[in-house]
Amino acid sequence: MHKPKRITLIFILVLYLLVMWPILTIFSRVEPRILGFPLSVFWPLLIFAVLTVGMIVLTYTAEKEE
Amino acid sequence: MESWVPSILMIVYGVVVIYIARHPKIRTTLNMEDYFVAGRTFSFLVLYMTVAATTYSGLALMGLPGLYLNKGIGAFFVFTYISFGYAILYMIGPRIWEVGKEHGYATQADLLGGRFDSSLIRGVSAVTGFVLMFPYIAAGFIACAYVINILTYGTVSHWLGSLIILAITIVYIWLGGIKAVGWTDVVQGFIMLVALIGSGYIVVANYFPGTTALFDAVISKAPEKLSIAKGYSWPMYTSMIFMMMWGLLSWPHVFIRMYTAKSKKVIKLTSAIGPVGCFVVYVSMMLAAFAILTASPHKFPAPDKALLTELGHIAPIWFFGIVGIGALAAAMSTIDSQAHVGGVIIARDIIQKLFKKKAEEGKIVNLCRIIIVIGLIGSYIISLYPPKLLWNILIAAYAGVSQVIPPMIAALYWKRATREGAATGLIAGLIIALLFSYVWKHPLGVHAGVWGMVVNAVLLIIMSYATKPPSAETLKRFFK
Numbered sequence: 001m002h003k004p005k006r007i008t009l010i011f012i013l014v015l016y017l018l019v020m021w022p023i024l025t026i027f028s029r030v031e032p033r034i035l036g037f038p039l040s041v042f043w044p045l046l047i048f049a050v051l052t053v054g055m056i057v058l059t060y061t062a063e064k065e066e
Numbered sequence: 067m068e069s070w071v072p073s074i075l076m077i078v079y080g081v082v083v084i085y086i087a088r089h090p091k092i093r094t095t096l097n098m099e100d101y102f103v104a105g106r107t108f109s110f111l112v113l114y115m116t117v118a119a120t121t122y123s124g125l126a127l128m129g130l131p132g133l134y135l136n137k138g139i140g141a142f143f144v145f146t147y148i149s150f151g152y153a154i155l156y157m158i159g160p161r162i163w164e165v166g167k168e169h170g171y172a173t174q175a176d177l178l179g180g181r182f183d184s185s186l187i188r189g190v191s192a193v194t195g196f197v198l199m200f201p202y203i204a205a206g207f208i209a210c211a212y213v214i215n216i217l218t219y220g221t222v223s224h225w226l227g228s229l230i231i232l233a234i235t236i237v238y239i240w241l242g243g244i245k246a247v248g249w250t251d252v253v254q255g256f257i258m259l260v261a262l263i264g265s266g267y268i269v270v271a272n273y274f275p276g277t278t279a280l281f282d283a284v285i286s287k288a289p290e291k292l293s294i295a296k297g298y299s300w301p302m303y304t305s306m307i308f309m310m311m312w313g314l315l316s317w318p319h320v321f322i323r324m325y326t327a328k329s330k331k332v333i334k335l336t337s338a339i340g341p342v343g344c345f346v347v348y349v350s351m352m353l354a355a356f357a358i359l360t361a362s363p364h365k366f367p368a369p370d371k372a373l374l375t376e377l378g379h380i381a382p383i384w385f386f387g388i389v390g391i392g393a394l395a396a397a398m399s400t401i402d403s404q405a406h407v408g409g410v411i412i413a414r415d416i417i418q419k420l421f422k423k424k425a426e427e428g429k430i431v432n433l434c435r436i437i438i439v440i441g442l443i444g445s446y447i448i449s450l451y452p453p454k455l456l457w458n459i460l461i462a463a464y465a466g467v468s469q470v471i472p473p474m475i476a477a478l479y480w481k482r483a484t485r486e487g488a489a490t491g492l493i494a495g496l497i498i499a500l501l502f503s504y505v506w507k508h509p510l511g512v513h514a515g516v517w518g519m520v521v522n523a524v525l526l527i528i529m530s531y532a533t534k535p536p537s538a539e540t541l542k543r544f545f546k
Contacts, residue, residue, distance in 0.1 A: 001166050001545055002330065003479070004157035004446055012153045019146055020307070021300040028294050034305050036278030038285070038292050044142050045349065048149045055338035062535055063334060 071388035119399035132369030134355035140297015151314030154338035191416035206447035254395035261392020266350030273361035301511035315470035409438035465515030469495035487530030495522025
């Protein structure tokens with residue numbers, strides 16, 4: 001039976017919490033601006049980028065199919 | 067003369083889509099495995115493009131700029147739920163594929179009905195998916211009608227635009243089943259991505275030297291658009307994401323794609339790389355919407371029509387045409403997937419499994435085609451009455467469809483889950499979602515769909531422990 005690995009679950013859960021209330025409220029402001037983007041825009045974009053890269057890495061490491 | 071360019075491009079697009087569906091390698095046989103789940107042969111490219119094209123509907127190009135204009139970065143809930151929806155596909159998709167391949171499943175209701183050995187659960191989940199698909203398909207027709215209306219400078223009216231899309235979709239689904247849907251999605255997906263990225267760039271570049279200047283303008287003219295809390299309350303924002311990220315998998319047209327993959331690895335790669343397209347599409351639409359909001363001198367008939375109308379003023383005519391067919395591609399690639407799976411649900415889950423168990427495969431496929439046509443015509447009629455904001459249709463439909471998730475997770479991973487638990491939870495969840503959507507609206511600011519999911523899960527657990535465990539034979543079949 002296929003099950004996601006624990007590291008995958010933890011990775012996705014941590015990133016999810018970082019873009020949810022209450023943590024997201026810390027980043028829901030304009031300053032500091034990063035690459036011209038307000039923090040409130042940059043923060044979720046950063047998390048989505050990390051999520052994607054992380055899942056690709058996991059596919060070839062912890063989640064590699066035999 | 068130049069004003070004909072978008073119309074000519076639209077006609078060429080329609081012809082190409084039908085040509086692909088008629089191609090001998092894609093044209094379907096009367097074999098159910100082939101028509102329903104493409105013989106479980108989709109490679110990474112086809113699966114990625116068909117999932118992406120299905121996920122980014124006409125709502126991406128038409129609805130999303132409208133949502134950003136109204137709610138500012140509150141619209142990030144869309145971005146978030148799709149990204150984490152992909153993460154859920156990443157974790158659960160391979161298990162669905164595994165069970166589907168082993169038991170020859172073609173639908174969501176197949177899996178639930180099979181695991182819980184229950185016609186009631188099969189019927190309720192099938193009907194829920196089917197009924198809720200109508201408004202979603204209608205939203206696609208509305209988006210297409212907007213596009214055609216704008217691209218033909220008002221010559222083709224709303225009802226006629228929808229009717230043209232209805233005709234094209236019927237032809238190619240009739241011919242090709244899910245293979246035609248998958249392969250046309252590859253073409254449509256590319257056109258859509260070019261259109262979405264290009265339109266964002268053109269609108270921003272027309273008014274601003276770069277994103278820093280764009281956000282300077284947003285900060286000075288509409289700072290409230292950079293606060294999530296100004297768009298939605300925190301409970302609503304958080305609960306919508308929770309409901310919709312799970313709900314993404316519960317849409318039958320997304321779920322069935324897990325069965326079409328060639329292997330588990332294809333599903334994992336598709337889900338892992340899925341957010342890339344999401345990133346590109348949603349950032350591009352956000353920048354375009356903010357540029358329009360702060361700098362455009364033009365007036366728009368409705369927020370959903372803002373981007374395309376703006377491009378009509380500022381983009382080269384050929385690109386305006388490309389964006390138009392990109393929007394059509396985005397909408398049609400979702401409509402066709404949903405219509406296809408709607409037909410499969412009724413033909414397979416209701417007619418074949420519940421009533422005519424021994425009908426020939428060819429008859430079932432033909433029946434499926436007829437149901438698809440009826441479903442599309444029903445959605446067309448709904449589309450003649452467009453709402454204020456396209457996204458509102460989709461959010462409402464998610465509340466119901468996400469109720470399939472608790473029994474689905476239990477079916478896949480929890481041996482103690484029983485038929486009685488799953489049925490009670492599912493039915494109670496649907497009732498709560500309905501009541502909290504339309505009678506006592508969203509208590510404590512939390513979306514009705516989440517209340518439904520919580521009640522659903524709690525009852526599933528309580529009733530499962532209160533009833534006899536599933537037989538050893540059922541467990542052996544499912545949990546190897």
